Amino acid sequence: MRRLHQISVNGETVEVVSETRDTLLDLLRDRLGLTGTKEGCGNGNCGACTVLLDGEPVNSCLILAVELTDQAVVTIEGLAKPPALHPLQQAIIDWGGTQCGFCTPGVVMSASVLLGRKGHLSEEEIRRALAGNLCRCTGYDKIVKAVASVLAAVPGEGS
């Protein structure tokens, strides 16, 4: 069954047709062409499909498109206005926190909500916030340092 949706994606209201079985991830990737959000497992275990739903990170593969009402979706494409980069994106570049890059959009989205948190976050808390995003290339070290550098508002040592 098909259905016409009106949803807010990256600050814009878009009309999109979806099928009842489409997930938010399908809708973003296949219907709207926003392929920056990746599918690594399709069942909420890897975090590659993380987007923000009303400001909270969610696995877009676990949300049915028909569930969406008036929530605002932000994807990796909408985190900063091109050509500007979000400070986290810049930090991951500076610290060398991206390798194959497949998990990177999801990692950036999960980490982005930490910027709004009050008070100092320990390394453990940063790791906890990223524990839903699997990365197989980096060992997380440079990602964690990059995120910490943004939270502490100190420039990276990368280059």
Added chain:
Amino acid sequence: MSSAAGALNVVGKRVPRVDAKERVTGHAIYPADFSLPSMLHGRIKRSPHAHARLIRVDVSKALALKGVRAAVTGEDFLDLPIDAKAQVGEGGADMWYIARMNMAKDKVLWIGHPVAAVAADDPHIAEAALALIEVEYEVLTPVMTLDEAMRPDAPVLHDHCFTKGIEPRPQRPSNIGARTLLARGDVQQGFAEADVVVERRVTIDTVHQGYIEPNAALAQVEPSGLTRVWASTQGAFTLEIQLAVILGKPQSLLKVIPLEIGGGFGGKIYAHIEPAAVKLAEKAGRPVKIVLSREEVMLGTGPSPAAQIEVKVGAKRDGRLTAIQGRFLFDAGAFPGVGTTLQMQACANLYQCPHLKLEGFDVCTNKPRAEAYRGPGGTQTAFAVEQAMDELAERLNLDPLEFRDRNASVTGSPMVVGTPFPTIGLTTILDRVREHPCWRDPLPAGRFPRGRGLALGYWRGTSMTSACHIALTGDGRVMATIGAVDIAGTRTSMAQVVAEEFGIDLADVYVQTGDTKSVGFTQLSAGSRVTRTMAAAVHEACQDAIGQLKKRAAEQLQCSPEEIAYAEREFRSMRAGGASISLQSLARATMLDGAIVGRGVSTRLPLGVEIGAHVCDVEVDPHTGQVTVLRYTAFQDVGRAVNPPSVEGQIQGSVAQGLGWALTEYFDYAADGWLRNASLLDYRIPTALDLPAIDCVIIETPVPDVPYGLRGVGEVPIVPVGAAIANAIARATGRRQSAMPMTPERVLRSLRGSEFGKI
């Protein structure tokens, strides 16, 4: 040539990846992100039986479903001759097996073996069509363990598999593909001379590379027959060769276009979906994209082999080794061909020992075909031998570092295969460990027993061949096209080499990965070879281009090319009062005078063997068997770090994978061949929370006669991880570990004194 010792301006500096912005913004294109007009979606039907005869595959009902455009089965594929070789990697591959792995004929050999594929207007229709394919099987007894497979009365997977390496040739087929023997001296004599002898038997479970990007490919067949494949592969050329053989197509009608690859680690070398995608595209007359689900990745691709290893090592009271003996069984999965030789060499090469006997077996079982995973097989052999060495040191009351130092291989000492070692820095590494706080500082007491482990790792790596070409843009920038897929920041490192050789800024260099019709043949991005061999090719291409430019400059400056010196964008006549001409002017002139194209090929570069030493501290909860890694430090000789953050990233990522293997990752097979944990929930890859910070200590002992003295980097840092953890657990608890991963259950059982490792 910039010598290894010479001052360098760009090579060796910390630079951000040239493609990093695309990655952090979601703009990097992987095959699943790529679409073509009128594209169809392919799905693969897989066997639910681990071992069965394929009686009938009927796709007629699937084809009748609305929206289904094509279906293929084993009958659509050629019956290749046995032993059809293709030059994939150093040894090459038997394409009879690779073809059958991609689509079953006659027999299915593991749960997940493809038996048919369909293409439909959307993935849901394709999925529905799979259920309509009728397959009739005659179920056979599966062979799931190494012990079962090697029994004389075991069901045999392949009727034409006669064990290689045994004289005379066996009369009957078996599941043993090959037996390899590496021997020196007389081990019996060696053990007779020993004051202390240690024996260990270990098992290592199958693990998956765990790349986060599921395998994906898009194929398009033009009416002319020209076939384009957009792939996530570690080797565009080697994939093209496989397709040519499997599909019976000339390479002039094949073009593999490598897109970004979301991790490979050895698992994206062999074709798993591309032949089916091409056949479907050919039949449907429309492009076909296949994207595997995570479950299919776990069931259907090639993991790292399980192994069962028995080792025996002996030493004199002064710590000198007298003998190393080992019997190594590797689980090849459904098709023979798993390597044993390099794997056995890896665990013994760092020790000088007069008597050696290492015997390896390549054994088939009804599991997916084992493929490469980062230093393939080295982690397994190190888990056995490095534990035995640690125990030997303990029994001799020697510090484990001093014990290794006493037996350490140095430049020129004989390798396992007898040839002398090229320049290596093992003793330098050991010296660095000795003085480092991670080794020197006492281990602080904790709530539970703690221990510190040391293990060494060796990996040979390979060189093979790499090609590139370099052209100048009209505005004086330099553009390099390389034949290797970028799996580890290759474009960035090559941009550094170009910038170094031309004396220009990194921003004035563009490096691209070529497709198989735009650049010369280049072997796999694997075997720790890409940066070092491609750097040599790029170096040569730069010198070639600069040489051509010198000729042009000489004409302008009225001198001979030999009298031209090039530095920092200026070609200068060395004659008294000589004039100069800029790189930019010569580049501009190419638009009238003709292009400058520099050519670089590196072939059989001297090996850049990799050696590392890892030190870790663990805490073991005696109530649960849970192991917590408190601190991890990896020492590695890399020859020279072209881009240090990339080198650290390779080491940290390797260690992270090694820790997953050491503690939580394994394929959990039922007796009938079902993989019980084919998801990333049940197959536990480490998260950010599971890992400590991983410290890297980079040591640079250059390789002579290699541009910049580069060694391999990316494989060896996984090799010692399991052993380092096991040795730390032993130091904490007094118990040796006989199975990897060292899950809480297994560790707890070892602590309680029951038979080690058996769950």
